[in-house]
Amino acid sequence: MSDDAQVGALEDADDWIVKTGRDKLEQGREQIQRAEAMVTQAGPTPGAEAEARAAFDLLRSAMNWLEEEDSALFEEAHQALDAAGAFTRRTFGCWLHQEGTSYEQRCPVALAHNRVGMSLAAIIEKSECTVCHLAPEDCPHIAGRIYEGVFCARLITQGRLLEISFVGRPAQPDARIERMSVPVADLQQALGPGWVPGMDVSCDRCLSPCRGVSRPWG
Amino acid sequence: MASVCAGACRCAHPATHRRAGPAVGRAAAGALVGKAAQNWMVDTESPARIERSSTDLPPRVGARLETLDAVIVPGVPGMTAERMGLEPEEAVFPSTTTDVMKVLREQSVQVEFEDPDAAHPLITHKAAEYWIPVAIFIETGAAHAAGDLMARAIVSFLGRRRADKSLLHVKLGRVTRGRTKIEWLEAHGKGADVLKAMREFRE
Numbered sequence: 358m359s360d361d362a363q364v365g366a367l368e369d370a371d372d373w374i375v376k377t378g379r380d381k382l383e384q385g386r387e388q389i390q391r392a393e394a395m396v397t398q399a400g401p402t403p404g405a406e407a408e409a410r411a412a413f414d415l416l417r418s419a420m421n422w423l424e425e426e427d428s429a430l431f432e433e434a435h436q437a438l439d440a441a442g443a444f445t446r447r448t449f450g451c452w453l454h455q456e457g458t459s460y461e462q463r464c465p466v467a468l469a470h471n472r473v474g475m476s477l478a479a480i481i482e483k484s485e486c487t488v489c490h491l492a493p494e495d496c497p498h499i500a501g502r503i504y505e506g507v508f509c510a511r512l513i514t515q516g517r518l519l520e521i522s523f524v525g526r527p528a529q530p531d532a533r534i535e536r537m538s539v540p541v542a543d544l545q546q547a548l549g550p551g552w553v554p555g556m557d558v559s560c561d562r563c564l565s566p567c568r569g570v571s572r573p574w575g
Numbered sequence: 576m577a578s579v580c581a582g583a584c585r586c587a588h589p590a591t592h593r594r595a596g597p598a599v600g601r602a603a604a605g606a607l608v609g610k611a612a613q614n615w616m617v618d619t620e621s622p623a624r625i626e627r628s629s630t631d632l633p634p635r636v637g638a639r640l641e642t643l644d645a646v647i648v649p650g651v652p653g654m655t656a657e658r659m660g661l662e663p664e665e666a667v668f669p670s671t672t673t674d675v676m677k678v679l680r681e682q683s684v685q686v687e688f689e690d691p692d693a694a695h696p697l698i699t700h701k702a703a704e705y706w707i708p709v710a711i712f713i714e715t716g717a718a719h720a721a722g723d724l725m726a727r728a729i730v731s732f733l734g735r736r737r738a739d740k741s742l743l744h745v746k747l748g749r750v751t752r753g754r755t756k757i758e759w760l761e762a763h764g765k766g767a768d769v770l771k772a773m774r775e776f777r778e
Contacts, residue, residue, distance in 0.1 A: 425740075478659065481670060481697040493673045500674045501732065511670070513699070519660040528699075 373503055374530075375430070378422030382434045385415030389441040396448055406449045412441045413465035420469055421530040435469075435570065442466035442563035451560040453539055458554035460539040467562055468534055472572045474527030475534070483515035525574035623764025625772045629756045636689055636757075640713040640750060645679065645686040645724075647672060650709045651698060652746035653763050659698060669706035670699035671732070676708070678728045686710070704742040705733065705766075711748035711757055721749035722760065722776030729770065743769040747776065 392409035395402065419434035442464075445451065454461040462468065485491065487510045488498045498509045527533070541554050548558070639646045649666035656663045672695070679686045688695055689711075700706055707729060712721035725747050730738045743766045748757040760776045762769040 476700070478698065478700050480661075480667065481699055484697075497677070499677050499732065500671075501734075519698075 373508055374422060375426050378419050378426065378434070379430060381415050381419035381422060382430065382437065385412045385419055385434070385441070386437055388412035388415055389437070389444065393444065401448050406445070409441065409445045409449065413438065413445075416441060417465040417469040417533075418531055421474070421533060424472065424530070425526055435567075438466055438469055439563065439567045446561065446563045451563070453558040453560055454536070455557065458541060460541065460544060460558060461536045462539055462560075463536045464560065464562075467560070468537065470567075470570045471534065471537075472525065472570050473523050473534060473574075474525070474530070475521050475532045476524045476527045476529070477521050478519040479513065480517040480519065481511070481513050481515075482517065484511045484513045487512055525572060623762055623768035623772060625760070625762045625764075625769075627776075628759045628761070630759065632750055632755050632757050636711055637750070637755075639687070639689055640711070642685075643687055643713070644684045644719070645710050645712040645721075646689040647676065647686065647708045647710055648689045650746065651700075651706050652709060652744040652761060654700075654706070654744075661698075665696075666693070667696050667698040669708050670697045671705060672697060672708040674732055675710075675728055678732045679710075679724070681731065682724065682727060684712075684724055684728075704744065705729075706744045707746075709746045709748070711750060714749050714751050720774075720777055721747055722773035726770045726773040729766075729773075733766075737766075738770060739765075739767040741766045745769055745773065747773065749776070 389409060389412040392405050392412065395405035395408060399405070416434055416438035420431055420438065423431040423434055425431075442451075445466075451464065454463045484493060486493050486496045486498050488504045488507050489496045493500070493511055498504055500509050500511055502509050539558075544558060545552065545554075552558075636646060636648070647668065649668060651659065651667060651669050656665055659667070661667065676686050707725070710721075710725060712719070712724060714721055725745070729743065729745075732738075733741065742764065744763050746759065746761045748759050750757055760773065762772045
């Protein structure tokens with residue numbers, strides 16, 4: 358490999374992915390700690406709730422970045438997310454998203470336990486280097502390497518989408534399912550005849566011990 | 576508000592009761608999250624699929640290899656146009672092509688597209704798998720073994736850890752100077768196995 362400072366080191370790239378995940382984990386922990394402190398000081402205010410729920414996205418993203426990169430840190434992020442979910446549920450309450458008589462699970466805590474992502478197949482008609490913004494064939498940078506702190510990737514600016522697939526480990530770690538419908542029939546079965554479509558549905562998922570993540574593709 | 580939660584938690588925190596309604600726990604909402612469509616199986620456990628074959632050397636490729644160490648030809652290892660959702664005559668290259676060519680050049684391999692004047696559309700695919708461009712090397716000695724050169728390029732491109740544990744899809748040709756056949760190695764599977772097969776791809 359060249360000694361040129363512009364040419365990144367490969368191991369840096371692997372480190373960069375783990376570092377991104379670790380940073381998100383730390384930010385998520387700090388976020389939930391801020392929420393807990395706000396609750397201690399002023400009770401369960403809307404501001405504290407917003408802080409707590411913002412931690413979900415960070416901790417979910419930490420899991421996404423750390424998956425298959427650092428299993429110990431992945432598990433730390435998983436446990437931190439479960440703890441954040443339990444705190445938020447106990448303190449503020451949680452409900453399934455509802456539109457009329459339709460229900461969806463949109464909670465990052467619940468969705469993070471489904472280790473499924475999405476990857477696209479596309480013809481790349483135009484792309485640019487994230488380091489120098491030139492067409493990749495015209496620049497010296499190599500995707501996956503770090504150049505003076507900038508991760509080199511290919512930004513697709515024009516393409517033809519062929520398909521989107523569900524995959525176990527997407528190339529873009531945060532390409533994940535953002536909402537899942539919850540069939541009314543399933544709710545009816547779980548909640549009994551006292552419940553009718555249109556009523557709010559409280560989600561108690563995070564009050565039970567975690568049963569681990571689901572990996573449909575192992 | 577002094578009531579108990581209607582849900583399984585039976586908690587007494589007033590904040591949880593600002594909206595009335597029954598609770599749904601893992602039995603419903605949690606379990607539902609586990610449901611997902613499965614349309615792309617990533618198999619990291621099975622042994623790599625490794626095939627060898629030979630074809631005639633097209634004169635055009637032979638002419639290009641008079642002045643180059645390697646040429647990149649259209650195609651995506653293991654993929655057909657139909658499977659990729661393309662027209663049968665549509666020529667595409669894996670999205671790794673530009674970078675793999677750069678890495679080969681870092682290793683002093685003179686590599687170009689077989690047809691430098693044609694368009695070279697790239698196709699990006701699914702997941703943390705890597706499709707490597709189809710390359711044909713001219714071999715002039717053990718130091719220039721096609722499999723070694725490309726294996727080294729893949730490791731340089733992906734890093735050792737990622738190269739070993741990822742799924743790789745490779746199709747590699749070699750031509751011995753003065754001969755009219757291309758010897759092919761096609762390998763799909765766990766990176767460590769594919770790289771080993773590439774390094775063993777010698778006469």
